[in-house]
Amino acid sequence: MAYAVGATLVQALFLAVHELTHNLFFHSPRLNRRFALFANLPIGLPFCVAFREYHLAHHRKQGVDGVDTDLP
Numbered sequence: 001m002a003y004a005v006g007a008t009l010v011q012a013l014f015l016a017v018h019e020l021t022h023n024l025f026f027h028s029p030r031l032n033r034r035f036a037l038f039a040n041l042p043i044g045l046p047f048c049v050a051f052r053e054y055h056l057a058h059h060r061k062q063g064v065d066g067v068d069t070d071l072p
Helices: 002-021 029-043 048-060
Strands: none
Touching (some): 002 029
């Protein structure tokens, strides 16, 4: 039970950081970045800053081999 609840909460935090990366929570990009850092705290691994850069690069060059960070 603890694993299922914990995994669900962590997934919700990952989703929140993803949405904050796209600046969908607040009008200010700066406020979105700060809140992403705050949402990242309970996860323990500071991933939100690097995720932002790689994820936005993925959207800019989606499907381009060697550039899209989401392709194998």
